[in-house]
Amino acid sequence: MGNDHALIITAYNDNQQFSTNDADHDHWSEENCASVAEGGWWYNRCGVSNLNGNFNKTDVKGIWWWFDVDDQGDSSPRLLRFSEMKIYKRCAAHEKWTVFQRRKYGNVDFFRGWDDYVNGFGNRDGDFWLGLEALHELTKGDDMSLEINMMSKDKKDHLSAKYSNFRIAPGSDNYRLYVSGFSGNTFDVLAYNNNQQFSTRDANHDPHPSLNCASVAEAGWWYGVACTFSNLNGNFNKTGDKGIWWWMDIGDDGAVHHDLCCSEMKVYRRT
Structure with missing residues (x-):
């Protein structure tokens, strides 16, 4: 026929x-x-x-x-x-996000070395980090967006930061962060971390002249020359610079960071 x-x-x-x-x-x-x-x-x-x-x-x-x-x-x-x-998945719009970081329960230690951050750790049903290599694979098409949802330690403030462009470089570039296109109800603090390589306590790639920012902040992150204005992988049980925080308020004394109880980072393919 x-x-x-x-x-x-x-x-x-x-x-x-x-x-x-x-x-x-x-x-x-x-x-x-x-x-x-x-x-x-x-x-x-x-x-x-x-x-x-x-x-x-x-x-x-x-x-x-x-x-x-x-x-x-x-x-x-x-x-x-x-x-x-x-195979393909039929899903509602809110299910199209891939969560790669969650801090909610405090039962997973995030003060870890390079290999753990590359390969991932934790439980997808609880607190976890998906892994830098997986995150690079997810975002290498240059068509991904990022959304970060946070809650203050006293659980009074719900914060959201969205970036229309989000990409993680390969391991040969130490998983450098590229992020832009901010919107949300808090500060665009990741603009400071943009174009920075990822650092951990045993793999210092930050440009700070004397400190290992990851060791100081007890986390793994894309730290800059003055370390950072956010620390979402910080110590769940601490406050201040070693805890989980995001620079966000302008008060009489200017900008200050707020301690957070919870955070979730997720990516979405725009096309």
Whole structure:
């Protein structure tokens, strides 16, 4: 036919268990379908598709999909040269964010070394850091935005900082921070950390002339020449410079930092 249409044959495999040549869970009593088809699949009484079949064969043991419907309504298998299976997630807008940092419960120590910050630590259901390498992979397309949500220590103030552009450089550049396009109800303090490399207590990449800012602040962060105006990976049980804080208020004495009880950092792909 001029216009081929793949049949919706996955309905035949729906609700079936997976079978392999050494684990037969199909519904055919006479044979192991996986052995017959030389594949692993959700076989029923064998199947009408075999995308995990033998690449070098052209019969039922090959890669095929029940495909064509002719003018009389008959169908037949079509051998395939390649296949690719993809999944996608349907989600509400608020679920499209990937959280990479959370401070809420205080049960995870964030005063850690370089390897931990590169690889990640904690529990995704609680306090955690996703990892600098994963964060680089997430943001290297140069189309990611950042949102930071925070709560003051007394839980009276809810703060938000959003950045339309957010990217983390590779490990060869010590995961340098690139951030711009601020909006929110607090100060744009990450502008100070922009273009800074990440530092930890055992890997000092900050430009401060004499201090290791990560050791002083008991955290890992993108510290600048005067250390920082934020410290979201600080010590959960401390206040002041070693605690969790964000420079945000203008009072009679100018800008001061507020201690925080909680923070969450997350990224979102704009396109």
